[in-house]
Amino acid sequence: DAKTTQPNSMESNEEEPVHLPCNHSTISGTDYIHWYRQLPSQGPEYVIHGLTSNVNNRMASLAIAEDRKSSTLILHRATLRDAAVYYCILVNNAGKSTFGDGTTLTVKP
């Protein structure tokens, strides 16, 4: 199964942009890149996903490298409510997903 690698933790100041990196060098051509975030004692929450092109939605932007071996989740203006564990996962075309251990984002006021 294709794996993802993320930094264990990152810090950001409130109101500033945050760039969360993810490496997935063994990604296959049909794997989608998904990002979810999880607050303590809650289930993961969908953030964004993409296949080849960069994606934007109301929560975030996803920048995918041209070779697809890495991607970056961009939170344009971090708020205290964005503090969570962020997971970058690969989902194959049959729906099987592989989670890593995620990045714990701390947002400082």
Add this chain to the structure above:
Amino acid sequence: DAGVTQSPTHLIKTRGQQVTLRCSPKSGHDTVSWYQQALGQGPQFIFQYYEEEERQRGNFPDRFSGHQFPNYSSELNVNALLLGDSALYLCASSFRVQGGFEAFFGQGTRLTVV
């Protein structure tokens, strides 16, 4: 819309016993996936159900089995419980099995095996 609902929220079982966890998917979703999340780790994929059949399976022993009903709800069964099965069990639903669809997760069932 109630979203994904799981029951029970908490459960304590004795080693060797059997447990059944339940999941109702978000309205309009036909695919259910189950995950095991140990403390401090990311969720691990157990299996996925679509059209009442197991479509994908992660690296879990046969003690873990499941079922999907015609109304798309699903059950996760674990036999011969081990202490190491203590974890948060998450259910996620989506529309179709392909990777291009977002998944919605429930709040999970916290299973403690003593």
